[in-house]
Amino acid sequence: MAKARPEHKTKKAVKAKRKATAHKQSPHTAKLRHVSWGAIELEDLNPLLQRHFVVGQDVMLARVLLKKGCIVPEHSHHNEQISYVLEGALKFWIDGKVLVVSAGEVLAIPPHMPHKAEALEYTVDLDIFCPPRADWINKTDQYLRGEK
8 A cells, every 4th residue: 555645845845945955965956057156146244254155966165255354263164175265365373383375375174173264465265165064054154254
C-alpha cells in the first residue's frame, strides 16, 4: 500500500523553505548563474563597509568594499577563506603576525584561524569562502554590523 502524500504546501511556505536552504543546494538543484556585480544589491553593514555576494553549491564569492580606516574585528569561522585585494590594501593581524595585503595579492586563511583587518585606504576585496558563510547569508554576522 502506498504512503499518503502530505498536503500541498502554500506558495509562501515553499518559497520560505527554498530561501532558508538556498546555501545548501544539492547537485540536483545547483543552477548556472551569470550576473554582474551591479545587479546584486550592495549591503551596508556599517558606514565604512559594504558587500555583496554570490552563493554557489559549495562556495561563496563576496565583493567587499572598505573605506579607509574600516576595521573588521577579530573573528574566526569554520570556513576556509581566500582574500584577493583588487584595489587598495588591507592590514591583517593573523597567526601572531601583521601582514599587509596590497592590490594584486592574495591571502589564504585556514579554517578556525582568528584574524582582524584594517583598510589602509579605500579597498575592493574579493573573498572566497568554502563552505558558504551561513552567518552572512542569514545576516547574523553582528561583528561586522557593530552589534554585540
